[in-house]
Amino acid sequence: MPVNAEKEISKLWRNLHAAQGEIIRMYYRMREVALAVAPTGTDPMALGLKAAEMMGKDMGKNLIPRLNWLKGEEGFLMQLGGALAGIWNTEGGLAGVEPGETPGEVFIRCTRCPWPGTAKDFDVSMEEVALSRERMFQAMLEDISVFFNIPLKLEMLKAIPRGHGFYLLRLSKAV
Amino acid sequence: MAKTLFEWDYSSYPGAASYPHLFKPIQIGNLLVPNRIKYAATEDNLNEHTGFITGADVEYMRRRAEGVVGGLCFMQGVYMDPARKGQGYVGQAAAWDDKFIPGLKEIADAIHSERAIAGFQLMDCGRVGAVEVERGHGPSGVPQRLRIFKPMDEMTNAEVKEMVQQHVDAARRGVEAGFDVMEISGIVGYLISNFLSRYTNRRTDEYGGDIRGRCQAMVEIIQGVKDVCGPDIPVGIRLCSEELLDDVRGNPPEDSMMTYQVAEEAGADYISCTLGWQESIYPVISRDIPQGNWLHLAKRAKEHVKIPIQMAYRLFTPDRPNAAIERGELDMWEMCRSMIADPQMPKKVLEGREDEIRHCVACNLCLARLFRDAPMTCYINPTCAHEHDEKFFPKKVADGEEKTVMIVGAGPAGLECAYVAAQRGHEVHVYDKRGEPGGTLLEASKAPYGDEELLTCTAYQKTMCEKYGVNVHLGTEVTPELIEEEFPDTVVLATGPVYEPPAAGGDRENMVNVLDVLRGDIAVGERVVVWGNRKPGIGAALKLAKEGKKVTLVGKERTAGFDVNPSFKWRYMIYLRQNGVKVYNDCDIVEVADGGVVVKTYDGYHIPVACDSVVVSDRKANEDLKQAVQGEGIEMFVIGDALVPRNLSSAVHDGYRIGLRI
Numbered sequence: 001m002p003v004n005a006e007k008e009i010s011k012l013w014r015n016l017h018a019a020q021g022e023i024i025r026m027y028y029r030m031r032e033v034a035l036a037v038a039p040t041g042t043d044p045m046a047l048g049l050k051a052a053e054m055m056g057k058d059m060g061k062n063l064i065p066r067l068n069w070l071k072g073e074e075g076f077l078m079q080l081g082g083a084l085a086g087i088w089n090t091e092g093g094l095a096g097v098e099p100g101e102t103p104g105e106v107f108i109r110c111t112r113c114p115w116p117g118t119a120k121d122f123d124v125s126m127e128e129v130a131l132s133r134e135r136m137f138q139a140m141l142e143d144i145s146v147f148f149n150i151p152l153k154l155e156m157l158k159a160i161p162r163g164h165g166f167y168l169l170r171l172s173k174a175v
Numbered sequence: 176m177a178k179t180l181f182e183w184d185y186s187s188y189p190g191a192a193s194y195p196h197l198f199k200p201i202q203i204g205n206l207l208v209p210n211r212i213k214y215a216a217t218e219d220n221l222n223e224h225t226g227f228i229t230g231a232d233v234e235y236m237r238r239r240a241e242g243v244v245g246g247l248c249f250m251q252g253v254y255m256d257p258a259r260k261g262q263g264y265v266g267q268a269a270a271w272d273d274k275f276i277p278g279l280k281e282i283a284d285a286i287h288s289e290r291a292i293a294g295f296q297l298m299d300c301g302r303v304g305a306v307e308v309e310r311g312h313g314p315s316g317v318p319q320r321l322r323i324f325k326p327m328d329e330m331t332n333a334e335v336k337e338m339v340q341q342h343v344d345a346a347r348r349g350v351e352a353g354f355d356v357m358e359i360s361g362i363v364g365y366l367i368s369n370f371l372s373r374y375t376n377r378r379t380d381e382y383g384g385d386i387r388g389r390c391q392a393m394v395e396i397i398q399g400v401k402d403v404c405g406p407d408i409p410v411g412i413r414l415c416s417e418e419l420l421d422d423v424r425g426n427p428p429e430d431s432m433m434t435y436q437v438a439e440e441a442g443a444d445y446i447s448c449t450l451g452w453q454e455s456i457y458p459v460i461s462r463d464i465p466q467g468n469w470l471h472l473a474k475r476a477k478e479h480v481k482i483p484i485q486m487a488y489r490l491f492t493p494d495r496p497n498a499a500i501e502r503g504e505l506d507m508w509e510m511c512r513s514m515i516a517d518p519q520m521p522k523k524v525l526e527g528r529e530d531e532i533r534h535c536v537a538c539n540l541c542l543a544r545l546f547r548d549a550p551m552t553c554y555i556n557p558t559c560a561h562e563h564d565e566k567f568f569p570k571k572v573a574d575g576e577e578k579t580v581m582i583v584g585a586g587p588a589g590l591e592c593a594y595v596a597a598q599r600g601h602e603v604h605v606y607d608k609r610g611e612p613g614g615t616l617l618e619a620s621k622a623p624y625g626d627e628e629l630l631t632c633t634a635y636q637k638t639m640c641e642k643y644g645v646n647v648h649l650g651t652e653v654t655p656e657l658i659e660e661e662f663p664d665t666v667v668l669a670t671g672p673v674y675e676p677p678a679a680g681g682d683r684e685n686m687v688n689v690l691d692v693l694r695g696d697i698a699v700g701e702r703v704v705v706w707g708n709r710k711p712g713i714g715a716a717l718k719l720a721k722e723g724k725k726v727t728l729v730g731k732e733r734t735a736g737f738d739v740n741p742s743f744k745w746r747y748m749i750y751l752r753q754n755g756v757k758v759y760n761d762c763d764i765v766e767v768a769d770g771g772v773v774v775k776t777y778d779g780y781h782i783p784v785a786c787d788s789v790v791v792s793d794r795k796a797n798e799d800l801k802q803a804v805q806g807e808g809i810e811m812f813v814i815g816d817a818l819v820p821r822n823l824s825s826a827v828h829d830g831y832r833i834g835l836r837i
Contacts, residue, residue: 005782006782006783006784006785009780009781009782009783010757010759010782013776013780013782089778092778094777094778112777121322
């Protein structure tokens with residue numbers, strides 16, 4: 001029986017995009033729910049950062065079984081950076097990992113991110129989006145640092161919601 | 176005896192002979208209007224965000240007042256509540272306090288300085304208001320269909336009465352400012368229309384219920400405004416003849432006609448007949464709607480009321496309203512966008528200079544700007560909203576500073592630049608290798624859904640080139656040798672874009688140029704991929720789809736029609752769907768073979784698309800001749816698509832500005 005490859009692939013592709021969009025919207029809907037039931041005066045930014053921290057912590061646990069140290073520190077950082085970029089891509093971003101100037105660092109560059117656009121629909125500040133992204137990735141590293149006994153550090157150097165046009169995250173071994 | 180404000184005698188003008196019904200007087204209330212022309216109240220976002228009038232708006236209005244040659248000239252609708260729930264546009268004028276009267280008076284004076292009749296409009300934007308505050312007000316708290324509008328609060332009975340009083344107070348301020356005609360806006364989703372519609376009015380008090388009840392707020396406003404205006408200032412109202420809201424159970428046409436009759440009973444001196452709401456799903460004023468399409472609604476309105484009926488809505492040329500008035504189907508010709516595009520439009524009609532009219536192309540860029548809180552601008556009139564700034568208007572160059580100017584390309588950019596430069600005193604030569612001026616607009620106008628109207632742009636430019644003595648050399652290709660031979664002082668490159676096939680395509684035989692396709696010079700297969708998802712690609716895709724081809728549109732832009740303004744783009748999106756055009760945005764073509772192409776999505780997926788032909792509509796800047804001109808040390812400008820492929824508007828605006836700079 002003939003299969004219309006274009007139809008099959010494009011249907012899956014559109015469904016993927018719809019699902020990615022729904023994931024982000026669901027997060028912001030739940031953020032609104034949390035704010036609605038939170039005590040009066042709750043700072044939305046604090047709530048957003050707490051959510052990022054909890055989500056990141058949980059996602060970090062999923063990464064532990066997928067990482068290994070066999071390729072050494074440089075390979076480990078590239079693998080970890082690739083995993084973080086992969087999470088971004090699953091959400092609908094376009095991210096990748098690049099080696100740094102020294103073996104102890106890699107950079108995660110994201111040129112497209114669905115979070116700021118959706119955040120605007122929910123009147124969320126762009127700074128909250130930037131800080132939440134950074135906090136989530138930092139929280140992912142916490143258990144990984146302990147598990148592999150290597151202090152990891154992640155800093156956001158550039159961010160789309162800050163008007164830089166892309167995100168640049170530096171993942172390095174903490175000194 | 177009706178009151179006459181300014182004496183006008185049109186008998187010696189050719190336009191009065193050609194269009195006698197447009198230039199004959201009409202009595203509105205106790206006021207005699209010398210002609211049948213009205214510049215209808217149009218938001219322009221030129222005023223301060225506090226509601227105070229600016230000099231820019233005064234000059235904008237003065238130009239339109241000059242254009243109506245003694246007819247009605249309305250300033251934009253004012254909002255009337257200090258809470259600003261009725262404010263629909265950031266630059267909307269306010270009249271909720273006496274402190275606004277001096278500014279309003281400046282507008283009335285500017286209109287009077289052109290011996291035109293000054294109209295004042297009361298406009299609470301209701302459901303589409305609250306642009307600067309968090310929540311809007313209306314008869315009922317019906318949720319918004321469109322997310323861009325604010326959530327609604329139901330007005331209490333006392334708030335409705337307060338709103339009525341605000342209309343009356345604002346009308347009194349308009350009278351004190353010196354306006355001659357008062358108008359209430361009850362259209363497109365503004366507050367009065369919200370009360371009238373069964374879609375948005377679910378009240379059970381005296382302001383709701385059946386159509387009479389829903390008209391109650393309007394009746395009280397008309398009566399209150401009439402009281403403060405007295406017998407000499409006519410009071411009119413703009414009302415929807417059809418809401419086009421059947422899909423949300425809006426008013427049927429008979430209810431709308433009832434609103435006309437109730438308005439007349441309440442004392443309205445005229446009705447401006449409109450249709451559609453901002454949230455209607457049907458197009459009303461875009462280019463895909465034929466000219467004169469809605470005149471039957473004016474005719475029906477006249478069958479229901481005795482007071483004069485006015486109408487705008489796709490009446491861009493004088494012949495249709497003139498004939499409609501003659502047939503007794505219309506009383507006055509209103510204009511909004513046609514006088515945004517050319518403020519002197521009716522004046523040129525009167526003076527027999529119709530070929531000098533810069534016609535609106537019904538793109539709705541003006542609306543798109545307003546809805547995005549930006550000042551008014553016009554797609555094809557570069558001076559719109561710059562009337563106050565003399566730098567935007569051509570000035571003669573000083574004696575001895577005239578230049579010989581070579582313009583390469585007789586498209587809309589080149590022609591615009593040519594007549595402006597020539598008007599300033601330069602000797603201008605326009606060259607084009609084709610035998611006809613118009614550039615790629617000649618092909619663009621072949622796309623369906625009204626694009627033939629785009630040619631009005633170059634028709635105007637050709638007239639102006641002729642008027643100012645531009646030398647046009649058709650069928651002459653400009654080469655480096657010709658530049659060297661002519662050695663002009665200035666060269667303007669308006670050569671249009673270069674068409675760029677997908678990188679993987681090379682020069683395969685199944686790859687054809689969009690211009691050839693639009694012209695119909697080349698045959699394509701039954702399955703077609705159009706490469707490039709901007710307007711040229713959309714136009715070609717729609718043309719081919721309407722011919723029965725199976726069309727896929729592939730392009731690099733994140734959304735198709737990136738270069739089409741949002742107020743028109745939605746039409747194209749619907750037409751693409753209706754015509755079965757499959758669209759891949761944000762994609763590349765990474766392989767072209769005889770039986771199809773491979774599309775690569777931005778996120779890395781590969782999709783095979785079967786096709787017989789690939790139509791290339793993607794464009795890039797044109798670098799030809801740049802080096803030759805620079806090598807000669809000649810002053811050079813690059814404009815239009817040759818600089819950066821964009822749209823007709825950019826071509827016209829580029830051409831105009833460079834025409835001023837040379």
